[in-house]
Amino acid sequence: MQKHEDFFQNVFEVVRLIPKGRVTNYGAIAKYLGSARSSRMVGWAMNAAHSQKKHVPAHRVVNRNGELTGRQHFETPFLMQELLEKEGIKVVKDKIKNFDKHYWDPMKELSL
DNA sequence: TGGGTGACCATAG
């Protein structure tokens, strides 16, 4: 039992490792965790992130195009963008500017 | 058992 909860915890752990001012996407996390589970499950985990005791910077996870697809799931639809801009990331029309510059790949950064 | 859904992704046109 709790197999999925382990998966959730792993997702949260990786997300917490994302440096301030950097972002990654759902697929990269799924892949890092072994891609046996699809990136949809990462989104599912983010859905549960807000109820975690430890803070999870879910705003640093966007989709493969650098779009803030998850913003509707925050307390307010603008919170995600505000948090990112506070970290120096520019967002225009729900899309991150210079996405490749801010992109943080767990496979590379944590790679081993 | 099966169908629908989803904070996704890749590919094709």
Place this chain on the structure above:
DNA sequence: ACTATGGCCACCC
């Protein structure tokens, strides 16, 4: 830029 499809897998009827 757009839609359509297939794959993905946990969850909920």
